[in-house]
Amino acid sequence: xxxGATAGVAAVGGIALSAQASSDSSSGSxxxxxxxxxxxxxxxxxxxDTDGDDHSVTYHFWKAITYVANPVDETYQSLVVSAPxxxxxxxxxxxxxxxxxxxxxxxxLPSSVADATGVGAGGxxxxxxxPSGAPTGGAAPSAxxxxxxxxxxxxxxxxxxxxxxxxxxxxxGYVVVEPGARGRTLKNSAGExxxxxxxxxxxxxxxxxxxxxxxxxxxxxxxxIVSAGTSAGGALSSLLGASGDSPIYDKYLKEIGAADxxxxxxxxxxxxxxxxxxxxxxxxxxxxxxxxxxSTGKVVDQTVSKALQSQxxxxxxxxxxxxxxxxGPLTARNYDEYLLKQYLEPSATTYLAALSDSxxxxxxxxxxxxxWSGGRATFDWDGYLTHVGARKKTTPAFDAxxxxxxxxxxxxxxxxxxxxxxxxGAKNDxxxxxxxxxxxxxxxxxxxxxxxxxxxxxxxxxxxxxWWIRLGTNDTDTSHVxxxxxxxxxxxxxxxxxxxxxxxxxxxxxxxPGDFITWIAEVTGFSKGKGNSNAKKx
Numbered sequence: 095x096x097x098g099a100t101a102g103v104a105a106v107g108g109i110a111l112s113a114q115a116s117s118d119s120s121s122g123s124x125x126x127x128x129x130x131x132x133x134x135x136x137x138x139x140x141x142x143d144t145d146g147d148d149h150s151v152t153y154h155f156w157k158a159i160t161y162v163a164n165p166v167d168e169t170y171q172s173l174v175v176s177a178p179x180x181x182x183x184x185x186x187x188x189x190x191x192x193x194x195x196x197x198x199x200x201x202x203l204p205s206s207v208a209d210a211t212g213v214g215a216g217g218x219x220x221x222x223x224x225p226s227g228a229p230t231g232g233a234a235p236s237a238x239x240x241x242x243x244x245x246x247x248x249x250x251x252x253x254x255x256x257x258x259x260x261x262x263x264x265x266x267g268y269v270v271v272e273p274g275a276r277g278r279t280l281k282n283s284a285g286e287x288x289x290x291x292x293x294x295x296x297x298x299x300x301x302x303x304x305x306x307x308x309x310x311x312x313x314x315x316x317x318x319i320v321s322a323g324t325s326a327g328g329a330l331s332s333l334l335g336a337s338g339d340s341p342i343y344d345k346y347l348k349e350i351g352a353a354d355x356x357x358x359x360x361x362x363x364x365x366x367x368x369x370x371x372x373x374x375x376x377x378x379x380x381x382x383x384x385x386x387x388x389s390t391g392k393v394v395d396q397t398v399s400k401a402l403q404s405q406x407x408x409x410x411x412x413x414x415x416x417x418x419x420x421x422g423p424l425t426a427r428n429y430d431e432y433l434l435k436q437y438l439e440p441s442a443t444t445y446l447a448a449l450s451d452s453x454x455x456x457x458x459x460x461x462x463x464x465x466w467s468g469g470r471a472t473f474d475w476d477g478y479l480t481h482v483g484a485r486k487k488t489t490p491a492f493d494a495x496x497x498x499x500x501x502x503x504x505x506x507x508x509x510x511x512x513x514x515x516x517x518x519g520a521k522n523d524x525x526x527x528x529x530x531x532x533x534x535x536x537x538x539x540x541x542x543x544x545x546x547x548x549x550x551x552x553x554x555x556x557x558x559x560x561w562w563i564r565l566g567t568n569d570t571d572t573s574h575v576x577x578x579x580x581x582x583x584x585x586x587x588x589x590x591x592x593x594x595x596x597x598x599x600x601x602x603x604x605x606x607p608g609d610f611i612t613w614i615a616e617v618t619g620f621s622k623g624k625g626n627s628n629a630k631k632x
Contacts (some may be wrong), residue, residue, distance in 0.1 A: 127575065139151055153264055173274065192320055259607055262610075286509055287510075302357040319360050325365070331370055341436070365604055379571060382573070418581065434478070446466060493516040495519060515536050564595070566596045566600045567595045
């Protein structure tokens with residue numbers, strides 16, 4: 095079992111769509127990295143804010159622009175730009191607005207905006223276009239933010255994010271850049287895979303460089319780029335934020351003709367990031383080792399599970415992390431307590447406090463593992479695990495012995511579709527490989543794909559300093575430790591970290607999109623003028 099989240103619908107749903115074109119202009123070509131500020135189409139769409147109120151947003155839309163000079167595949171190595179010019183009849187100037195750099199990658203699969211016809215309409219794994227169920231042609235999508243507050247409503251067909259953040263950002267007066275990127279399943283006529291690691295992060299970095307190289311031409315403040323992504327897209331967003339201007343990507347960026355500019359970004363947002371892959375199997379078993387598996391109804395092989403848990407304990411000790419709010423050293427022995435006190439109990443408390451007295455009483459009667467006293471929820475780790483129930487993945491969850499996980503494909507190379515990327519996975523290979531060792535090029539690729547490399551082993555001073563991290567408490571696509579370790583390390587480095595878990599939510603949940611939009615304004619210092627922010631304030 096591998097890559098997280100294929101559940102969910104691509105359509106954002108809700109309000110009827112409306113859009114009209116005022117001009118037809120072609121965008122940039124593959125040979126030019128200069129952005130044409132006049133090559134836009136003028137569109138109008140209806141966006142519903144988190145209070146349920148409808149707003150009319152008119153914006154300039156630049157259709158797919160190739161962001162590298164030597165593209166491997168323009169279908170994926172292109173981006174679209176949306177800049178608001180009028181909100182509810184009030185003129186908006188996006189010149190100095192923050193830029194939401196929103197990828198729609200899911201499952202480390204290809205993501206394309208080649209056929210996108212409006213904001214939030216990209217992200218399909220095979221050619222782009224509008225979300226499933228939405229009109230094509232000149233129409234731009236509309237969104238009801240209130241309908242995107244659960245896992246199934248916030249992930250597209252491949253597990254990447256839907257358009258709620260992009261639409262609310264546009265409504266708040268921000269510029270939205272949506273990049274496509276190569277993904278693990280792409281192969282050429284010779285059968286060679288050209289979208290495996292590190293292609294996706296190299297493409298996203300190239301897209302950032304394109305935007306920054308066109309300072310003064312691309313609308314928005316290129317020094318206030320805020321990345322966002324979900325699942326594998328959340329991992330890539332985290333990696334983009336952690337690895338800004340790292341020289342280890344230079345040769346890859348040069349190969350595709352990336353612009354000569356910085357790829358460091360100002361702030362980073364990640365929902366349920368599937369990352370730290372070489373340590374994810376151990377973390378997964380530490381978290382979910384005693385839970386039955388969804389596909390079988392049985393617990394996994396405990397010999398394998400305990401071996402991986404032991405590896406996790408060693409890794410966690412080596413990180414020497416300290417928990418948030420002066421918790422102290424984080425180890426395999428106390429991480430359950432840390433998750434309970436720092437994230438899970440506060441999440442349950444927030445959820446229960448928002449219920450009516452009668453609804454809270456009903457919920458507590460059905461979930462007796464929770465003690466509610468003095469307006470606070472408390473419970474133990476075993477009770478929480480029982481509440482979550484069956485885990486999504488088998489073992490190993492990411493480097494499968496039979497090479498069946500999507501992450502095995504992510505580390506494929508040449509004509510080899512899937513490869514092992516951990517010593518344990520390779521040693522226990524069940525496919526009959528002639529060697530039981532990880533290929534010599536894999537360690538470098540792991541560094542290229544892991545934000546922790548840039549935060550622990552090679553601390554990157556050009557990283558983002560502002561972080562928004564979210565996860566559902568019922569998400570078993572990866573271990574809760576993965577995002578908590580990321581947050582702890584960033585906090586230990588002195589960065590601004592806003593991290594919480596959504597109670598009873600699964601993979602891809604985004605229950606506070608309005609708060610995210612407000613957070614962008616706060617960390618970037620964006621002045622909210624007329625029509626600049628209609629998102630619900632948390």
